[in-house]
Amino acid sequence: MDALEILFTASFWVAAIRIASPLIFATMGELICERAGVLNLGIEGIMTAGAFAGWFTVYAGGDLWTGVLVAALAGAMFGLLHATLTVPLGLSQHVVGIGVTLLATSLTYFTYRLALPEVTSPPKIEPFQPLPIPGLSKNPVVGEALFTQTPLTYLAFLTVAVVAWVLYRTPVGLAVRAAGENPSAVEAQGISVTGIRIGAVMVGSALMAIGGAFLTMSAFNSFFFEMINGRGWICIALVVFGSWRPGKALVGAILFAAFDAYQVRLQQMSGGIVPYQVFLMMPYALSILALILVARRATYPKALMIPYQKGER
Amino acid sequence: MRLEPKPAPSLALTLLFPIAAIVATLLITSLLVLAAGASPLSVFYLVAKGAAGSQFALLETLTRATPLIFTGLAVAVAFRAKLWNIGAEAQLYVGGIVTVVLGTGALPLPSVILIPVIMLAAMLAGGLLLLGPAVLKTRFGVDEVVTTLLLNFIVLLFVSMLLEGVLKDPMGLGWPQSQKVIAEAQLPRIIQGKRLHYGFVIAIVSAIVVWVIMKKTVLGYEMRAVGHNPEGARFVGIPVNRVLMKTALLSGGLAALAGFSEVSGLKGNLTLDLSPGYGYSGIVVAMLAMLNPLGVIASAIFVAGIFVGADAMSRTAKVPSYIADVMVATSLLTMVVAILLTRFKVRWR
Numbered sequence: 001m002d003a004l005e006i007l008f009t010a011s012f013w014v015a016a017i018r019i020a021s022p023l024i025f026a027t028m029g030e031l032i033c034e035r036a037g038v039l040n041l042g043i044e045g046i047m048t049a050g051a052f053a054g055w056f057t058v059y060a061g062g063d064l065w066t067g068v069l070v071a072a073l074a075g076a077m078f079g080l081l082h083a084t085l086t087v088p089l090g091l092s093q094h095v096v097g098i099g100v101t102l103l104a105t106s107l108t109y110f111t112y113r114l115a116l117p118e119v120t121s122p123p124k125i126e127p128f129q130p131l132p133i134p135g136l137s138k139n140p141v142v143g144e145a146l147f148t149q150t151p152l153t154y155l156a157f158l159t160v161a162v163v164a165w166v167l168y169r170t171p172v173g174l175a176v177r178a179a180g181e182n183p184s185a186v187e188a189q190g191i192s193v194t195g196i197r198i199g200a201v202m203v204g205s206a207l208m209a210i211g212g213a214f215l216t217m218s219a220f221n222s223f224f225f226e227m228i229n230g231r232g233w234i235c236i237a238l239v240v241f242g243s244w245r246p247g248k249a250l251v252g253a254i255l256f257a258a259f260d261a262y263q264v265r266l267q268q269m270s271g272g273i274v275p276y277q278v279f280l281m282m283p284y285a286l287s288i289l290a291l292i293l294v295a296r297r298a299t300y301p302k303a304l305m306i307p308y309q310k311g312e313r
Numbered sequence: 314m315r316l317e318p319k320p321a322p323s324l325a326l327t328l329l330f331p332i333a334a335i336v337a338t339l340l341i342t343s344l345l346v347l348a349a350g351a352s353p354l355s356v357f358y359l360v361a362k363g364a365a366g367s368q369f370a371l372l373e374t375l376t377r378a379t380p381l382i383f384t385g386l387a388v389a390v391a392f393r394a395k396l397w398n399i400g401a402e403a404q405l406y407v408g409g410i411v412t413v414v415l416g417t418g419a420l421p422l423p424s425v426i427l428i429p430v431i432m433l434a435a436m437l438a439g440g441l442l443l444l445g446p447a448v449l450k451t452r453f454g455v456d457e458v459v460t461t462l463l464l465n466f467i468v469l470l471f472v473s474m475l476l477e478g479v480l481k482d483p484m485g486l487g488w489p490q491s492q493k494v495i496a497e498a499q500l501p502r503i504i505q506g507k508r509l510h511y512g513f514v515i516a517i518v519s520a521i522v523v524w525v526i527m528k529k530t531v532l533g534y535e536m537r538a539v540g541h542n543p544e545g546a547r548f549v550g551i552p553v554n555r556v557l558m559k560t561a562l563l564s565g566g567l568a569a570l571a572g573f574s575e576v577s578g579l580k581g582n583l584t585l586d587l588s589p590g591y592g593y594s595g596i597v598v599a600m601l602a603m604l605n606p607l608g609v610i611a612s613a614i615f616v617a618g619i620f621v622g623a624d625a626m627s628r629t630a631k632v633p634s635y636i637a638d639v640m641v642a643t644s645l646l647t648m649v650v651a652i653l654l655t656r657f658k659v660r661w662r
Contacts, residue, residue, distance in 0.1 A: 041458065048372070064352075084490045085649070085650065088314055089316070089650065089653060090316065090647065091649050091653060092396050094458060094644065095392075095525065095600060095645070095649055096594075096649065098399060098593075098596055098646040099642060099643075099649070100645045100646075102593060102596075102638070102641070102642035102645065103639065103642035103643060103645075103646065105638075105642075106635055106638030106639045106641075107345075107639055108641050109633075109635045109638065110345060110633050110635035110636060113633035114348070114349055114632075114633055114634055117595070117631070117633075143541045144366055229466070230462070230465075231465065233459055233462045233463055234463070236459050237459055237463070240456075244335050262536070275477070275478060277471065277473050277474035277477075278471040279472045280470050280472070281466075281467050281471070282562075284463040284464075284467045285463075285467060286465045287451075287459075287463055288455075288459075288460055288463050288464075289457070290451055291449075291455045291460065292449060293458065295449075295453040295454050295455045296453060296454070298454070301449075309315065309316065310315070
């Protein structure tokens with residue numbers, strides 16, 4: 001098959017949308033945090049914890065949606081820890097974020113070893129199955145790519161719509177955006193900036209954890225160490241690339257995933273002339289490139305990473 | 314709740330806070346030990362015994378502390394200037410690459426010349442690796458946290474590529490590993506027959522040199538000024554961007570020395586598991602030391618002791634050795650809270 005022909009096959013786009021799904025969840029999660037003024041570098045660890053929590057719930061006998069819920073709760077708890085340290089206490093969001101990532105990752109590995117001391121290969125679960133949408137899934141390429149996915153992918157797209165609607169069409173969303181732009185204006189309205197920010201970080205972290213759970217419960221069927229593999233950091237780049245807008249970030253995530261799916265296929269076609277590591281580097285290199293391209297015109301939320309204390313200007 | 318600044322604490326109080334943070338960490342992690350069905354006191358005793366209970370244990374802890382001193386210094390230097398270098402892991406591997414490229418026979422020099430040459434080359438390579446993100450930060454405003462993190466993944470894949478390609482040991486039975494460095498490129502052992510090597514001495518000397526740079530030189534003053542208040546520093550005529558470049562070179566260079574010392578002093582060759590996350594643990598080491606270069610020595614030995622002790626403990630008690638990683642991560646968070654409490658009074662209205 002020709003390298004360009006791949007782009008017109010349904011299987012390629014089905015894979016791209018599947019690869020995009022966890023990124024969409026986590027990118028929306030990070031976007032909510034940053035829109036409220038908090039950079040959440042706990043993302044990588046929170047995704048790890050979510051991947052484990054969801055998978056382990058199902059392995060222990062829970063059903064799949066209970067697994068998603070447990071993952072979200074685990075994420076929200078790490079979000080609460082992050083927010084407690086960074087919002088009322090105003091500690092460095094860089095240091096706390098890295099700390100939360102280290103803690104969530106190590107707690108996950110500890111729990112895994114404690115719960116499954118003897119296993120050499122991780123046990124498998126019955127993951128979410130594809131659920132073709134009648135009618136729509138019959139459309140060539142586009143229909144197949146979008147509508148033969150698992151329920152969690154549909155939830156990812158729904159999440160983007162809900163996040164966009166809440167951020168731009170509801171009073172809560174206005175308060176979240178204002179907390180990231182001009183916190184004293186929020187306080188002037190009698191709304192607590194601290195409360196808004198803590199809430200945003202908890203909700204955002206829950207979404208990151210669901211993104212992690214997608215990997216163990218929909219894309220694959222088991223939990224591996226280091227399976228997040230930098231996806232969290234890539235999502236931080238995607239938020240910047242999407243200029244903090246849900247729709248643009250969604251497009252960025254899909255473009256990124258399409259590129260990732262494409263490099264895998266190119267790798268298979270290259271016949272080993274180019275070392276496979278070069279292809280594996282591409283997603284990370286692409287993320288850095290994307291950051292450089294948009295950096296000049298990036299409009300960060302003005303209060304991002306600036307702690308807020310009541311009564312200060 | 315409000316935070317009010319309070320006067321600088323006394324030295325005794327400053328030393329008390331890391332201890333308080335460690336006690337808090339032990340209390341929190343003892344919950345996990347209980348969850349594992351073991352007694353916290355006996356587990357912590359086993360960790361302490363495994364870390365310092367014998368000459369063997371103590372030497373092992375110092376051996377493990379060596380790379381952590383380098384990465385801890387790298388992070389301390391960078392964070393002091395608020396250059397968020399989370400890429401010490403990548404810089405460490407670059408130091409390892411340079412060591413095997415120059416140390417496996419390419420330069421037929423005697424030890425006294427070869428080792429300094431390799432060290433300088435490794436430092437330069439590590440420094441240049443961090444210079445990239447630093448330039449992207451100052452020129453384009455790209456956040457260095459994300460770029461240095463992403464570079465960790467890129468560099469590890471690059472190492473994997475080298476170890477399966479040009480640097481592959483032909484006698485390695487197919488394993489992805491490099492050739493061993495020649496005898497002239499090896500750091501000698503401090504005690505014959507033990508693993509502790511002269512990398513530890515170089516690490517201590519580096520800590521002292523970095524302390525002198527930070528406290529006694531113009532560059533150190535400028536780095537602290539840039540970290541404290543970049544606008545203010547620019548206003549009084551400090552070339553902020555140039556200071557950040559120098560910081561990047563120094564920080565990346567120190568992290569690369571960790572890779573040099575591990576290859577040249579301990580492992581002999583480069584493999585994909587040269588570092589079990591020393592770059593990331595370096596962040597904890599630096600924070601526990603409150604970014605003080607001499608404090609880094611103590612906190613690196615402490616963190617190394619937790620890892621070495623937990624390994625020994627998990628062989629007898631049924632508690633996974635990942636408890637060490639949890640303790641180290643928890644101590645980072647309790648420490649930043651403790652530092653906050655030295656500077657501010659929390660007032661609940």
